[in-house]
Amino acid sequence: MMQSNDNHGLRLFLRYLLLVLIAVMFAFPLVFMVMSSFKPDQQLLLDSGNVRAFLPVGDLSFNNYFEAFERAPIGVFIFNSVLVTVVTVVLSLFLCSTAGFAFTFMEWRGRKLAFTIILATLIVPFETIAIPLLLLASKMPWIGFDGLTWGWLNSYRVQIIPFIADGLTIYLFAQYFKDLPGELIEAARVEGASWWQIYRKIVMPLSGPVLATAAILKFLVMYNQYLWPLMVVQQEEYRPVMVGLQYFFQLNIAWGEVMAYLSLITIPVLAFYLYLQKAFIASLASTGVKG
Amino acid sequence: MAAITLKGLKKSYGQAHVIKGVDITIEDGEFVVFVGPSGCGKSTLLRMIAGLEDISAGSLTIGDKVVNDLPPKDRGVAMVFQSYAIFPHMTVRENVAFGLTISGASKEEKDAKVAEAARILQMEHLLDRRPSQLSGGQRQRVAIGRAIVRKPAVFLFDEPLSNLDAALRMDMRMEIGKLHQQLGATMIYVTHDQVEAMTLADKIVVLKDGLVQQIGSPMDLYHRPDNVFVAGFLGSPSMNFLTVDVTEVSGTHATVRNAALDPTSIEIRHPGIVAGGKAKLGLRPQYLNPDDPAGRLHGRVALTERLGSETVIEATLTDGSNLIVALARDAHFPIGQDISLGFDPDMAHLFAA
Structure with a gap:
């Protein structure tokens, strides 16, 4: 009985893990897009090689938006x-x-x-x-x-x-x-x-x-x-x-x-x-x- | 006026002939039941009357108008479907009032008519519910309510009770009977259940393979069936048929016998009975008497089913055929016991083999 509960818990964990991984895969480009839109070009290119690309860190501003509207x-x-x-x-x-x-x-x-x-x-x-x-x-x-x-x-x-x-x-x-x-x-x-x-x-x-x-x-x-x-x-x-x-x-x-x-x-x-x-x-x- | 006349009505789907020429006259206010086995064309016939199926040949008259080419809405009919066909996105009130809404009735008129229908069907408390909140029987009431609210000249019922359980079916059957008394409208009712047919109908139409087998009152059909099919279809348990030799024909009677049956003189009511030939002898299980010392049929008890108020005996006759006996009382007949069955020759039916 105990073992079957453990198995059930493990299966549930693996299932959720898989779902989370898939969700993350689909969400990452969107997160990257939104985060990058607040960063200056130089930082954006620097960050793109590591996990910072997905995080709201560094020199954040709405400048890109203002410039996009001008362009x-x-x-x-x-x-x-x-x-x-x-x-x-x-x-x-x-x-x-x-x-x-x-x-x-x-x-x-x-x-x-x-x-x-x-x-x-x-x-x-x-x-x-x-x-x-x-x-x-x-x-x-x-x-x-x-x-x-x-x-x-x-x-x-x-x-x-x-x-x-x-x-x-x-x-x-x-x-x-x-x-x-x-x-x-x-x-x-x-x-x-x-x-x-x-x-x-x-x-x-x-x-x-x-x-x-x-x-x-x-x-x-x-x-x-x-x-x-x-x-x-x-x-x-x-x-x-x-x-x-x-x-x-x-x-x-x-x-x-x-x-x-x-x-x-x-x-x-x-x-x-x-x-x-x-x-x-x-x-x-x-x-x-x-x- | 809503008498209905079907004259030479036919329906074909390509090479498949489903209705092969049907003539029926239905009087104004009559309750007519179309009955027959699956695939006999009874539902198709009803749908042709409703205007949901084209008529391939023949003429259909409702009132004094030929309606062959009229759409359903112009025929003055209302229909209750087997699946109820109530609109799932509308409340009961909206469902019942649907036909009135379509015809542009005022709100006051709709409210009054819906209230009256709800009162007749005892469903006032259901009016604001959705179909998904109703039981099968309640849904059927809604479907009937939608039909009666427009006061059509003709009601069509397509196996309306076949989705209900046995107890509810009996209740609804009685209600439909009462409804007919109350409204006095012409009703056509399709069923494969002979109890519904026998209890509701003023007139029964028995159909088989797209042809009318017999039309008549329930008792007419029960006591004077025209052919083996009608004789076997109506009555429960169904009629027993024995193959017999016709030894003599004199005037209106024929003498028949076989290995299990002593020579018996039966009145001839159907053509095709000739001396020296074979015939089918029809005996209803209820008219066989196992306590008759002068019994004419001989065999042995094969099975006894005791239901308390009723006993059903299956007997194997000496000619090897089986026969069902239904007694309206409790009785014990041990399996294997010899049995002699008596019957009144006037209650027997002789058909050409």
Whole structure:
């Protein structure tokens, strides 16, 4: 009995040790980034060879942050990225969930073929369609405050619209909807609900987990956009954060400023993740589909 | 008016024909039970009436309107599902009021109707709970509440009690019976449980392999089954069937016998009985009497099950076939004892073999 308790304790200890090691491995780059952002370049380079790199020691100040703000319009970049990302995530959740709904619950001609084609797009890497997409975007019409214009380059819409619908998100929703009890949908139909009402009043309130998953995945993709905005946005006023990183790799690389900039642009991601993590858990707890 | 007429109704999934031409007339206010073994098409038929399955051929009339192509919401039906299908993210009140909310009813109207439904189903105290806080029986009440609150012309029940335990099932069965008396609406009820069918129905429809076997009142079907399937399906324990030789046919009666059965004259009610041929003799276990000195069937006791108020005897007849006897009293028949069973020939059924 005693021995089995010891074994259990040892196993638990080893398990936690392993988990802590993994957590530390993932946390170290972040800690390094934040700590370095407060150090002057010389100290930063000196510290990087030893454990001091991860500790708040030496000559700490906010200088890197002030200088980073002077070097680049960081506020504009963060605003652009957050705007493009949030708008795309919201539109994507709506469009992809309605598409998933139509693929799962509604009967229509060509449904299977259309779904197969959408699934096939999953295996096409973005790089292969980037050039055709660029040509297309450069010639697309748009009706805005200036009337009809041609070409979408240098705008928010060129960063948003091509990414609203994607195969993976539609697939995620369709798969999740397939696992919802079909009788709930049928009961709502018999009770007189239209498809739109079923989507809004039954399916969406039960889709917290998949909404959170799809939102996180989309947020990460959009916030980390680099290649596409680099191709389609030349004007500073529309540039997102990742492209903004270029400002710090010009003549003389100031590593402290790079770290300050990276720390700043990480804040929205962390905030979004923490917010959704709460929503995710709440939605799981309240739906109680099981039972 | 909510009489329902099914005329030549068919349903196919590609080459698989599930409903093969069904004709049923259901009167306004009638309680009709579709009964049959798994896969007989009874649930599919109900779903076709609800509008959840397309109709491949034939016509379906509810009231005086052909509803083949109408969506469920325009058919004036309410449905109670086997899994209850109550919405897990809504309170009981919101669940019951769902149909009213969808149709744009005012808050006062909703409150009044929900309160009335809750009173009928005795669930006033549950209205603010979530489905996850309810027991199976309570969930079933919510599902029924959601159905009655809209006052539909037709109620459809798809095996509503099969997820409940035996005691609760009996309670809910009685409640559904009372509900029918109270509301007077047309109800169609699907079950594979013959006790539910016998106790609830004004009219039973027995289905097998997508075809109607017989339609009639419970007692009609019990006492005058049209075929071996219906005879064997209704009644518990189910009817015994003996293969017998038809030795003589005279007028309305045939004389039958076999190695275990003394020659007996039985009334012919079904076609296909010819002298010199074989036939199936159906005997209900309850109508066999082991104390009859002039017993016509001979065999030996193979097993006795004493339940206190009831005794079930399994006998092996002299022709090697087995037969069940159900006595409505406690009795002891030792295994191996010879037994002679008497029966009233008028209660026996003769079917073509």
